[in-house]
Amino acid sequence: MIQHGRLKRAALFAAPLLALAIPAQAAFAADPAAKSAPAAAVHVPVEYHKLANGLKVVISPDHSVPTTTIGVYYGIGFRVEPKDRTGFAHLFEHMMFQGSQNLGKAEFIGLVNKNGGVLNGSTRFDFTNYYEVVPSNTTETFLWAEADRMKGLDITQANLTNQQEVVKNEVKVNVLNQPYGGFPWLDLPQLANSNWYNAHNFYGDLKEIDAATLEDVQAFFKQYYAPNNAVLVVAGDVDPKQVMGWAKQYFGVIPAAPKIVRPDISEPRQTAEKRIEKVDPLAPQPALAWAYHVPPKGTPEWAAMNLIDLMLMQGNDSRFTKVLVNEKGYGGSVSGGINWPLGNDYDYNGPMLWSGMIIHSADVSDDTILASIDGIVKDLQTNLITPAELERAKTKARSKLYDVIGDGNRVGLVNLLASFALFDDDPGRINNLEQEIGKVTPELIRKTAQEYLRPTNRSVIDLKPGKKAAADAGQ
Known part of the structure; x- marks a missing residue:
């Protein structure tokens, strides 16, 4: 079966990402400006x-x-x-x-x-x-x-x-x-x-x-x-x-097949925002979804985009949750991520989206929510993030990695090893992920946000509830 978020949350790194070994609130209760202890280097025998x-x-x-x-x-x-x-x-x-x-x-x-x-x-x-x-x-x-x-x-x-x-x-x-x-x-x-x-x-x-x-x-x-x-x-x-x-x-006795000719799966640079409306006859409330194309996998900007996802989308301390949910009260939660909800940052091999969604109350417009999102993004594009916020994001990234590698069923570990072997011919790359995380700077975060979080790189879906569903919700 195709596994996806709301129905069958994938156990291949996607699910462990949401259940960190150290709860986010506890992990970051200390003074965020204080220097964290040196991270233990990951070493997986491969x-x-x-x-x-x-x-x-x-x-x-x-x-x-x-x-x-x-x-x-x-x-x-x-x-x-x-x-x-x-x-x-x-x-x-x-x-x-x-x-x-x-x-x-x-x-x-x-x-x-x-x-x-x-x-x-x-x-x-x-x-x-x-x-x-x-x-x-x-x-x-x-x-x-x-x-x-x-x-x-x-x-x-x-x-x-x-x-x-x-x-x-x-x-x-x-x-x-x-x-x-x-x-x-x-x-x-x-x-x-x-x-x-x-x-x-x-x-x-x-x-x-x-x-x-x-x-x-x-x-x-x-x-x-x-x-x-x-x-x-x-x-x-x-x-x-x-x-x-x-x-x-x-396995050695099984014959190889002829070499596979792979199709071209490249995507052109998006230069104008795309936006449509969808009516869901069963949905009791409206919803808003958005997506941006992410940098090519394996580039420095891609590593920065992983941390941007953590700062903006993931956890109760994320900027989207703080503003859209806690301050504005548009909805109960914000969901999303890179390769969401089918996988994670690493287990794909081609163009990919960073996407998000919020189910919101009928008394707030989609344009109002988008304006708040644009404000959050604009700040990231204009101002350098503080060293404390960058360190917090890197700590989140390391926590996710440790949780996956240390999980008792090893399914997430197998998924990473298989993906790196299948796509990169290098399963040992798993032991370099911490270094990739550590190289991201505030300047790279800002540069990546300026190029990849521009409105012309965004696609938006306004979901409207069907009349019967909306009437039932009102009753």
């Missing part, structure tokens, strides 16, 4: 290998908990799914649980459950992932099971028809038949982006989901679900040498 068939293998031993987290990430997400087959990447995620060469339908899930483990999968912009957290003494079993479905998925018309209905029902439940369904995580990319690959309906048009044929599924599997388009991450209570032996034994 072994990185590549098999002859192109499979990337990342191993991170950690013997603190007798479990293993196994993740298999395929370099295909909904951003690059075939045209006229919207929702196909998500449909195929479901197909991967329908049985393989040696495990029948639902037997993979049953095998995890019988061993007291947990599992899940999701479809994102640039990957589809599958993971399980299992007792470490079953590591070999689940490496075999993952290899079994990579090698020989059971693709039948009956399974396809069944999952087409499951996906269509998921769309109806999660988007079409609930208030604010798809708002704004589906709506904003379609408005803000110009390139079809970044701007189509990622959940998929119901007619196009129906149109998928067995031949489509077979071709999709052969092209994208191959070892040379995948990363295997094994983190936990394991012996790396033993894991590599199993990886070669079970």
Whole structure:
């Protein structure tokens, strides 16, 4: 399933970001002007290998908990799914649980459950992932099971028809038949982006989901679900040498697919604000959503944008919450972030948005809220932030990182390692993230805000409640 914020908050760094190891109020109760103690350097043990068939293998031993987290990430997400087959990447995620060469339908899930483990999968912009957290003494079993479905998925018309209905029902439940369904995580990319690959309906048009044929599924599997388009991450209570032996034994025999030709997913520089109105017949209150294109990933400005997100959007001490919620009382909360709500700052590979939303009372106009947002942004573009505020943002960033890396289920850790291997060919980058955070200066924050938070780089959606929903809310 596509995992998103209001319904199935992703466990891949996105959820831990909201549950910091140290609550924000407690972490920053001290004098903000005081110098913080030197941050402990993150060091995650990382072994990185590549098999002859192109499979990337990342191993991170950690013997603190007798479990293993196994993740298999395929370099295909909904951003690059075939045209006229919207929702196909998500449909195929479901197909991967329908049985393989040696495990029948639902037997993979049953095998995890019988061993007291947990599992899940999701479809994102640039990957589809599958993971399980299992007792470490079953590591070999689940490496075999993952290899079994990579090698020989059971693709039948009956399974396809069944999952087409499951996906269509998921769309109806999660988007079409609930208030604010798809708002704004589906709506904003379609408005803000110009390139079809970044701007189509990622959940998929119901007619196009129906149109998928067995031949489509077979071709999709052969092209994208191959070892040379995948990363295997094994983190936990394991012996790396033993894991590599199993990886070669079970995955090494799977043939590589022809090299994938990637489409152009670049976006032109936005030069004029985009704004539309959407009527939601089920929404009881109006809402406002906005998005800005972020700097290219990995640049100094991108690192600064991560801290801008923390200062403006994240936590009770953020500027948006202080002004829009606490001072003005426009709504109960502000939500948003980079790659929100499907992922985090790191697990994507292409153009991305920094987006936000607020459900607000009917007696305040969207223009009034936007004026307040513009005032907050203008201050950031004009004045240098204080060293204390910058240090607070950096502390937040480090706290998020520590929380993910130190989480007992290691799912967030696996997600970072897989993303860095898949997109950067460098899972060891995880140990440089603190340095990237530390290099950001007040001058860089201001420069980044001036270029990327300009009104001409913004897209806005005014959501209006349907008449019946509004009348019911009034009653």
